[in-house]
Amino acid sequence: MIPRPFAEIASVGAAVPPRAVTNAELSRTLDTSDEWIVERTGIRERHVATAAQSVAMLAAEASRDAMDRAAIRAADIDAIVLGTASPDRLLPSTACDLQALLGAHNAAAFDVSAACPGYLYALTIAEGLIASGQSRTVLVVGAEKLSTITDWEDRSTAILFGDGAGASVVRRSTRAGRGILSTFIKSDGRLAELLYRPGGGSADPISERVVCSRNHYMKMAGREVFKAAVRTMAEACDEAIRRAGVRPDEIDLLVPHQANIRIIEATAKHAGMPLSKVMINVERYGNTSSASIPLALDQAVTDGRLRSGSLVLLVAFGAGFTWGSAVVRW
Numbered sequence: 001m002i003p004r005p006f007a008e009i010a011s012v013g014a015a016v017p018p019r020a021v022t023n024a025e026l027s028r029t030l031d032t033s034d035e036w037i038v039e040r041t042g043i044r045e046r047h048v049a050t051a052a053q054s055v056a057m058l059a060a061e062a063s064r065d066a067m068d069r070a071a072i073r074a075a076d077i078d079a080i081v082l083g084t085a086s087p088d089r090l091l092p093s094t095a096c097d098l099q100a101l102l103g104a105h106n107a108a109a110f111d112v113s114a115a116c117p118g119y120l121y122a123l124t125i126a127e128g129l130i131a132s133g134q135s136r137t138v139l140v141v142g143a144e145k146l147s148t149i150t151d152w153e154d155r156s157t158a159i160l161f162g163d164g165a166g167a168s169v170v171r172r173s174t175r176a177g178r179g180i181l182s183t184f185i186k187s188d189g190r191l192a193e194l195l196y197r198p199g200g201g202s203a204d205p206i207s208e209r210v211v212c213s214r215n216h217y218m219k220m221a222g223r224e225v226f227k228a229a230v231r232t233m234a235e236a237c238d239e240a241i242r243r244a245g246v247r248p249d250e251i252d253l254l255v256p257h258q259a260n261i262r263i264i265e266a267t268a269k270h271a272g273m274p275l276s277k278v279m280i281n282v283e284r285y286g287n288t289s290s291a292s293i294p295l296a297l298d299q300a301v302t303d304g305r306l307r308s309g310s311l312v313l314l315v316a317f318g319a320g321f322t323w324g325s326a327v328v329r330w
C-alpha cells in the first residue's frame with residue numbers, strides 16, 4: 001500500500017443562484033421573524049434557484065470554476081462523484097446530467113445519497129478511486145436545490161435551507177505531504193425518520209394523496225436532530241484528527257457543515273477551536289446540505305484563510321443519519 005496522502009484537493013469552485021430570500025421576506029408568509037431565525041440558527045438569508053436552474057446546471061457552473069483553477073479539461077476527468085439530496089430526476093443520476101453538460105466523456109459518473117455529508121462521502125470515494133489506481137482525476141461535487149423539497153408552509157424547516165453547488169478537482173498528490181490525510185464516514189439508519197421525506201419514493205410513490213399530505217417534502221424533528229448533530233460532529237472531529245495523526249492545535253481552519261450557528265459553535269468548542277479559526281457563512285446561505293462544505297471551502301480560499309500548507313478539518317452531519325470528516329493538508 002502506498003502511504004497517504006494519495007490524493008489532493010487541487011481546487012474548489014462554487015455557484016449560488018442570484019436570488020437571496022431574506023428572513024424578512026419569509027416572515028411575510030410564515031409566522032416567524034428575523035429575530036427568531038437569527039437567534040436560533042444564525043441564518044439571515046438563503047439563495048433560491050429559479051425553475052429553469054437545475055441542480056446539474058448549478059453543479060456545472062461550480063465545476064467549470066474548479067476545473068479552470070486546476071487547469072484541467074473536461075476530457076481529463078476520469079470520474080464524477082456528486083453528492084445530492086435533491087437530484088434533478090430520480091433516474092438517471094444528476095452526475096450523468098452534469099457529465100453531459102461538461103462534455104466529460106471519459107468519466108464514470110454517479111450520485112452519492114448521503115445528505116449533508118454528501119461532499120465528504122464523495123471525497124472519500126474519490127480518494128479510494130485514486131488510491132486503487134482506477135482514476136487519476138475525479139470531480140467531487142455537492143449540489144442542491146433544496147427549495148424544491150422544502151415545505152414553504154412549515155416554519156420549522158422553511159427557514160433553514162438554501163440552494164447552491166460546490167465542486168473540487170481531486171487528483172493524485174503532486175507534492176509530498178499535500179492532500180487528504182484522513183477521512184471518516186459513518187451512519188445510523190435507525191434514526192432515519194427524524195429527518196426525511198416520507199413520500200415520493202418507491203415505498204410510497206408520488207400520488208395525489210402524497211402531494212395533498214405534503215409528504216413529498218422534508219419532515220424534521222428539530223431538537224433531536226440538533227442533539228445528534230452536536231454529538232456526531234464531535235465524534236467525527238476526534239476521529240479524523242486521530243486518523244490523520246495530527247494534534248488538534250495543529251489545525252489551522254475548521255470548516256464545518258453550515259446547518260446552524262449553535263451547532264457550529266458547539267462543534268468548535270468540542271474541537272478546542274476558537275471561532276477565529278472556524279469558517280462560517282451560514283448567515284448568507286443557510287443549510288445547503290452537500291454543497292455546504294465546498295461552498296465554505298471556496299470562500300475560505302477566496303478570503304485567503306486557506307493557503308498552501310494549511311491544515312484543515314472538514315466535518316458534517318445529516319439525514320440518515322450520516323456523518324463524516326476529513327483532515328486535509330491544503
Ligand code: COA
Nearest residue numbers: 031032036040116155156159222223225226259260317318
Ligand atoms: N419561527 C418562530 N417560532 C418557531 C419557528 C420559527 N421559524 N420554528 C419553530 N418555532 C416555535 C415552535 O413552534 C415552538 O413553539 P412552542 O414552544 O409554542 O411549541 C418553539 O418555537 C420552540 O421550538 P423548537 O423546535 O423546540 O425550537 P428549537 O430551539 O429547537 O429551534 C430549530 C428549532 C429547527 C432551529 C433547531 O431545533 C435546530 O436548528 N435543529 C437542527 C436542525 C438542522 O440543523 N437540521 C439539518 C441538519 S443537517
